[in-house]
Structures are given as structure tokens and as C-alpha cells.
Amino acid sequence: MGQKVYQMSVTFAIIKERKNPPDRRVVFSPEKCQEVIRQFPDAKIIVEASDVRIFPDDAYRKAGFEVKEDVSEADVMLGVKEVPIAALIPNKKYFFFSHTIKKQPYNKKLLQAILANKIELVDHETIVKKSGARLIGFGRYAGLVGAYNGFRALGLRDSLFELPKVETLADLDAMKAELDKITLPKHIKILLTGAGKVAHGAKEILEHLKVKKASITRYLSQKFDEPVYCMIDVLDYNKRKDGGESNKLEFYKDPSGYESDFMRFAKVTDYFIAGHYYGTGAPYLFTRKDAKQKDFNINLVADISCDVDGPVASTIKASTIADPFFGYDPKTEKETAFDAPGAITMMTVDNLPCELPKDASEGFGDMFLANVIPAFFNKDKAGVLARAQMTTKEGTLTKRFSYLEEYVSE
Numbered sequence: 001m002g003q004k005v006y007q008m009s010v011t012f013a014i015i016k017e018r019k020n021p022p023d024r025r026v027v028f029s030p031e032k033c034q035e036v037i038r039q040f041p042d043a044k045i046i047v048e049a050s051d052v053r054i055f056p057d058d059a060y061r062k063a064g065f066e067v068k069e070d071v072s073e074a075d076v077m078l079g080v081k082e083v084p085i086a087a088l089i090p091n092k093k094y095f096f097f098s099h100t101i102k103k104q105p106y107n108k109k110l111l112q113a114i115l116a117n118k119i120e121l122v123d124h125e126t127i128v129k130k131s132g133a134r135l136i137g138f139g140r141y142a143g144l145v146g147a148y149n150g151f152r153a154l155g156l157r158d159s160l161f162e163l164p165k166v167e168t169l170a171d172l173d174a175m176k177a178e179l180d181k182i183t184l185p186k187h188i189k190i191l192l193t194g195a196g197k198v199a200h201g202a203k204e205i206l207e208h209l210k211v212k213k214a215s216i217t218r219y220l221s222q223k224f225d226e227p228v229y230c231m232i233d234v235l236d237y238n239k240r241k242d243g244g245e246s247n248k249l250e251f252y253k254d255p256s257g258y259e260s261d262f263m264r265f266a267k268v269t270d271y272f273i274a275g276h277y278y279g280t281g282a283p284y285l286f287t288r289k290d291a292k293q294k295d296f297n298i299n300l301v302a303d304i305s306c307d308v309d310g311p312v313a314s315t316i317k318a319s320t321i322a323d324p325f326f327g328y329d330p331k332t333e334k335e336t337a338f339d340a341p342g343a344i345t346m347m348t349v350d351n352l353p354c355e356l357p358k359d360a361s362e363g364f365g366d367m368f369l370a371n372v373i374p375a376f377f378n379k380d381k382a383g384v385l386a387r388a389q390m391t392t393k394e395g396t397l398t399k400r401f402s403y404l405e406e407y408v409s410e
């Protein structure tokens with residue numbers, strides 16, 4: 001970031017979340033704020049008063065932090081979701097998820113306002129290693145809640161058990177305690193796609209339930225007397241059209257030479273947990289036509305990746321925390337009741353980590369403290385801030401984000 005960032009003392013503000021429905025998450029819990037100060041005595045933290053945050057204002061006061069209505073004295077504003085244009089403070093540095101890096105039309109005005117207000121923006125999504133791998137995010141919590149929600153749908157639909165909604169539970173431990181009370185159907189086969197934070201979060205739930213992991217060969221060919229899951233990555237569910245050898249980096253770069261090889265899994269799977277990252281132009285895992293096939297066996301999907309009208313054809317919409325389940329009728333290609341006969345039961349909540357605000361905030365704070373805060377006090381020696389910064393104090397886009405020029409000038 002600009003020169004000022006490397007000053008010896010930096011004041012951070014934990015800002016209030018202003019999106020609706022309210023997001024209860026925060027970058028740093030009161031305890032994590034104390035840890036920041038312990039590790040970096042030149043850091044100062046102030047807190048903007050909030051009535052929605054999972055940790056009450058009083059908890060920050062008790063931990064020794066000032067809670068204020070006006071935090072404009074801070075150098076760096078730390079938030080989670082988009083800051084409404086009216087609440088932006090000019091000439092500050094901000095961290096939040098802006099949802100602009102894929103040129104999302106609904107946030108174009110926000111990025112324009114950020115530039116006009118000469119704000120230096122770092123989007124949490126842009127905080128990456130040199131290799132491009134993301135350093136921080138809520139993916140693990142999306143995986144945990146998404147996999148749980150799928151089991152909750154199964155229990156309700158087939159009258160097997162009743163799991164409470166995650167948002168009614170205190171934390172991850174309480175969620176796991178609920179899972180300890182259920183028994184899964186003996187022959188259920190579960191497929192999990194992905195290799196990142198989401199997929200590993202979902203895997204934690206499967207492992208907590210003691211679901212056995214099966215290799216691809218065994219999963220595809222055998223019947224089991226106990227619940228099993230199989231975890232697959234891009235080259236397992238895609239193959240080269242010319243029959244040649246597949247290559248992951250080649251696939252990431254240009255997937256046009258590949259086609260889906262997902263149906264072999266769809267034929268034997270009951271519950272599909274989608275936790276993959278879908279790159280533009282990649283083959284769809286399954287299409288609406290595939291879902292009509294007699295041997296398409298999947299009847300429950302927790303689509304955590306949640307690309308609407310995309311690679312998971314039955315994801316015809318994102319669902320909400322309030323109303324998380326719906327049915328997809330493969331025959332009519334339309335929405336139906338989540339428990340309608342012949343329907344694929346769908347769970348497509350797109351803000352899953354919000355259901356677990358305490359754990360999600362604590363986990364996020366750990367990553368932010370380890371990977372971002374040091375950069376303010378070590379002259380950004382790992383280049384984290386330099387790579388991540390999207391806009392400058394002169395009101396321009398940085399080089400890495402110059403591809404957004406057209407988007408912001410329209």
C-alpha cells in the first residue's frame with residue numbers, strides 16, 4: 001500500500017457491518033484484538049459500535065478497547081461485507097469483500113465510489129500467496145455448515161432424524177454434538193467435489209460422523225454396508241476429449257479440451273456435496289439432460305460452490321438461511337417441494353458462514369492476524385499488501401486490477 005502504511009503506529013477500526021440481512025461476523029473477536037496488540041504493540045484498535053455483531057460492544061470494552069460511533073480517526077478500516085457507498089470514509093484504507101473482482105454488475109457503483117473517494121481498497125479475496133492461492137477466507141465454515149445442512153435436509157425429507165438449524169446453535173462444538181445424535185442410512189454413498197477450504201470443511205463433518213472414505217475405484221464398483229464418501233478433484237470428474245493425458249494446470253488455464261466425466265459418479269451417489277471451485281469455461285459437471293437419465297442416482301445436493309444455472313444443473317437458484325431447501329424436478333426442470341417424490345433435494349445457501357458467526361469470525365481473525373497484520377509492521381516484506389491492493393489513494397486501479405478499467409468507466 002502507499003507509504004503511510006509503513007508508519008510505526010497504525011490505528012485499525014473494526015467497522016460495523018451494514019448489509020441487510022445483517023451479517024454478524026467480524027474480522028477480529030475481542031480476544032483476537034488483544035492478541036494483535038500483544039504481538040504488535042504499535043497497533044491500536046478501536047471498535048465502531050454495532051448492535052448486530054456476534055461479539056457485543058461490551059465484550060470489546062471489557063477486553064480494553066474503545067467502542068465509538070465515529071471511527072474516522074483510524075487509518076485502516078476492517079470489515080467483512082460490502083460497505084454501503086454512503087458509509088465510505090474518503091482517503092482511508094479499507095479491507096472487505098467488495099464482490100467486484102469478477103466485474104459483478106451489482107457492485108460497479110461501489111467500486112466507482114471507492115475510486116472517487118480515493119480509498120485504498122484491499123478485498124479479502126485478493127489476499128493471496130505469490131502462487132495465487134488465497135490466504136484468508138470463510139471457506140472452511142461454508143464447508144462445515146453446508147455439509148451439515150445437507151444432512152439436515154436428508155433427516156427432514158426421509159423422516160430419519162431432526163437436526164436443528166445451525167443459526168440456533170452456539171458454535172461448531174454444538175453443531176458436532178447434534179451430529180453425534182444421528183444415525184445415517186446404512187448404504188448411503190456421498191460424493192464430495194473440491195480440494196480447497198470448502199471441501200476440507202465438508203470433509204471435517206464427514207469425518208466427525210465417522211463416514212468411511214472410499215477410493216474412486218471402490219466407490220464406483222462396490223456396495224458397502226456402511227456410509228461411505230469419495231472425495232474427487234477436477235481431473236477425476238473431467239477428462240480430455242481426445243483421450244490424452246490430463247493435466248491440472250493445463251485444465252485451469254484452458255479447459256476447452258476437456259469434457260465432463262461426472263456421470264460415472266452420479267450413477268452411484270445418493271448425496272452430492274459440491275465444494276469445488278468452478279473456473280469459467282470449464283465443462284458442466286452435469287446438465288439438465290444428464291439429470292433426466294434413468295441411472296442418474298443423486299437425490300440430494302448440498303451445492304456449497306453455488307454457481308447458479310451452471311455446472312450443477314439442479315442449482316436453479318441460491319437459497320436463503322431462512323428457507324434453505326427446495327426441490328428440483330428433473331422432468332420439468334422446475335422448482336418443486338424439497339420432499340416431492342422424484343425431486344432432487346437442494347441446499348444452495350450462498351452465505352453459509354453467516355450461520356456460524358462466532359467460529360467463522362475467530363477462524364478468520366487467526367488467518368488475518370497471521371497473514372495480513374504483520375505486513376503493516378515489516379514493510380510488507382512478503383508483498384502481501386502490494387499484491388492485494390486494488391485501488392490507490394490517487395483514485396486509480398493498481399496494475400493487477402487494471403482489467404477492471406472498462407467495468408468502472410462504463
Ligand SMILES: NC(=O)c1ccc[n+]([C@@H]2O[C@H](COP(=O)([O-])OP(=O)(O)OC[C@H]3O[C@@H](n4cnc5c(N)ncnc54)[C@H](O)[C@@H]3O)[C@@H](O)[C@H]2O)c1
Binds near residue numbers: 140142351
Ligand atoms: N455457499 C457459500 O456460502 C460459500 C462460501 C465460501 C465459498 N463458496 C464457494 O465455494 C467454492 C470453493 O471455495 P474455497 O474456499 O474452497 O476455495 P479455495 O480457494 O480454498 O480452493 C479452490 C480450489 O480450487 C482449485 N482451483 C483453482 N483454480 C481452479 C480452476 N480454474 N478450476 C478448478 N479448480 C481450481 C484450487 O487449486 C483449490 O484447490 C468457491 O466457488 C466459492 O465461491 C461458497
